[in-house]
Amino acid sequence: MRIGILTGGGDVPGLNAAIRAVARRAFQQGWEVRAIKNGWAGLIEGNIVPLTPKQVSGILHVGGTILGASRTNPFRDRALVRSCLDNLEAFGLDGIVAIGGEDTLGVAAQLAEMGAPVVGVPKTIDNDVPGTDYTIGFDTAIATVAESLDRLHTTASAHHRAIVVEVMGRHAGWIAVMGGMAGGADYIFIPDVESSIEEVCLHVEKRWKRGKRFSIIVLSEGAQIKEIAHSEEELGHKDEFGHVRLDRRGLGETIAKEIEKHTGFETRCVVLGHLQRGGSPTVFDRVLATRLGAFAVDLILEGRFGQMAALRCNEIEAVPLSIVRTELKTVDPKLHKLAQTFF
Numbered sequence: 001m002r003i004g005i006l007t008g009g010g011d012v013p014g015l016n017a018a019i020r021a022v023a024r025r026a027f028q029q030g031w032e033v034r035a036i037k038n039g040w041a042g043l044i045e046g047n048i049v050p051l052t053p054k055q056v057s058g059i060l061h062v063g064g065t066i067l068g069a070s071r072t073n074p075f076r077d078r079a080l081v082r083s084c085l086d087n088l089e090a091f092g093l094d095g096i097v098a099i100g101g102e103d104t105l106g107v108a109a110q111l112a113e114m115g116a117p118v119v120g121v122p123k124t125i126d127n128d129v130p131g132t133d134y135t136i137g138f139d140t141a142i143a144t145v146a147e148s149l150d151r152l153h154t155t156a157s158a159h160h161r162a163i164v165v166e167v168m169g170r171h172a173g174w175i176a177v178m179g180g181m182a183g184g185a186d187y188i189f190i191p192d193v194e195s196s197i198e199e200v201c202l203h204v205e206k207r208w209k210r211g212k213r214f215s216i217i218v219l220s221e222g223a224q225i226k227e228i229a230h231s232e233e234e235l236g237h238k239d240e241f242g243h244v245r246l247d248r249r250g251l252g253e254t255i256a257k258e259i260e261k262h263t264g265f266e267t268r269c270v271v272l273g274h275l276q277r278g279g280s281p282t283v284f285d286r287v288l289a290t291r292l293g294a295f296a297v298d299l300i301l302e303g304r305f306g307q308m309a310a311l312r313c314n315e316i317e318a319v320p321l322s323i324v325r326t327e328l329k330t331v332d333p334k335l336h337k338l339a340q341t342f343f
Contacts, residue, residue, distance in 0.1 A: 001031040003095040003300060004048060007065040008039030008072070008104030012123050012137025013281035014289040015065040015099060021293025022097050022121075023056040029301065034091060039100070040107055041072040044083045048091050060290075061280045071103065073240035075110060088116060095300035097293070099123055101135070102324050103241040105308060109321035112306035119299045120308035120321050121292045125276055128172035128328040131319040132310035136292065139284040141168070141276040142179040148272055149183025149216055156214040162204055162259055162267040166252030168276050169220035170243065172330045175276065180218035181339050187215065188339055189223035189255070192331045196226040197255065201262040203343060208265065215265075219255060221246040228254060247273070291316050 005022050007015050023033045035051040036042040059066060074080040088096070095117040098108040101124035108118045122129040123136035145167055156163045165185075169175045173190025180188040187203050189195050204215045228251070256269035281289065288311060295309040295316045307318040 001029065001094050002034060002092050003031060003097065003297070004034040004036045004043075004091070004093045005051065005067065005097045006036035006039055006042060006099065007067045007069045007123075008098065008100035008107070009069060009124065010101070011064050011069050011277055012125050013063045013140040013277070013279055014136040014285035015123060016059040016062045017281060017286045017289035018099050018121055018123065018136055018293040019065065019067060020056045020059050021290040022297055023051055023053070025294040025297035027053055029297070034093065035067050036096070038068040039070040039072050039104065040074050040084065041070045042068075043087055043096075044072065044074055044080050046087045046090065048087065060286060063279050063281065071239045071241060073103070074107060076240055081111075084111065085114070085116065093117070095119065095305070097121060097296045097300070099136075099293075101126070102129055102328060105129065105321060105324040109306070109325055112321055117300070117305045118321070119296050119305060120324070121296050122308060122310065125175060126169055126172055127174040128330065129324060130326055130329040131308060131323040132312065134288060134311050136285055136289045137277070137281070138174065139288070140279070140282045141175055142182060143282050144276050144279070145175060145179025145218070145272065146182035148270075148275070149180070149185060149218070152216060152270060153184065153214075156216055159266070160213040162215040162217060162256075162263075162265050164217045164219055164252050164256040164259070164267065164269045166219045166221055166269065166271040168272075170222040170246060171328050173220040173223070173336075174331055176218045176220040177331050177336055177339050181342065183216070183218075184342070185216050185218040187217045187343055189217070189219040189225065190331055190336065191220050191222040191224055193336060194224045194226060197228075197258045197262070200255070201259055204259060204263050204265065208263075217255070217259070219252055221249065221251060223251065225251070225255070227258075247271070
């Protein structure tokens with residue numbers, strides 16, 4: 001038996017822990033393991049090499065991915081899909097473990113529908129993959145956000161400023177809500193619920209009147225603000241899955257300027273950006289990645305292709321990969337309402 005592993009999309013802490021788990025479970029079965037380099041690009045190009053026990057030793061705590069990653073979409077061209085299927089056969093792969101977010105797993109789901117022996121493992125700091133309670137990387141990202149807010153509180157308080165902290169979150173505000181709650185944010189903007197500049201300005205002014213001479217505002221990069229709109233043409237080039245680069249919105253800086261203009265209070269912007277993706281994974285992410293990776297190999301062993309390993313009520317279960325092609329998992333309204341209690 002010979003299986004391949006790939007990591008697609010953006011890197012997250014915990015990918016190497018998942019790679020290690022997949023490989024070691026496979027080696028336990030006496031299987032051969034192949035590294036598919038740089039996501040789906042590696043399967044298209046045949047960039048597939050042996051993965052040895054030595055290569056997966058000592059990587060549990062290491063951030064990034066030893067396999068490399070890309071946002072390559074084979075389904076943009078039929079010839080690329082054909083290359084994927086041909087290389088599956090040419091390299092003698094009896095199964096593939098695809099570790100990724102909704103885009104990478106969406107490709108996996110389509111290949112599985114064509115008969116390819118693919119299973120999935122969900123990762124993304126956005127935590128927006130449906131069918132699983134948590135994705136690899138999310139816990140580390142919100143821990144980073146919470147720690148950053150702890151640090152920003154002291155300087156905001158010392159200088160009597162409002163600070164807008166822009167975090168990742170294209171379509172769902174899980175990072176902003178959970179990281180913001182843990183870090184004591186005073187206001188949170190998310191893509192799931194439309195907000196307004198007027199609303200946050202009124203909130204900041206009320207805090208000042210109560211003697212709270214500083215505010216920490218957490219903002220998802222994909223937040224929907226009534227007074228601000230950008231056309232896709234303004235944001236420029238899209239990736240192969242049709243996503244524009246949200247950093248080009250400059251949303252955090254825009255909101256900071258508007259707050260200062262409307263309230264008269266000095267306001268700064270901090271963009272956490274790729275800091276949320278970097279560094280060593282938390283204990284939770286290491287354990288989650290290990291459980292999901294090992295379970296993915298068990299799915300291959302049982303011939304249960306077209307499935308995704310998922311965390312549900314603290315149990316690892318199989319759910320159909322096709323679920324990732326449905327609606328994204330957005331923030332639970334009850335959780336957002338709870339966060340508002342502390343505004």
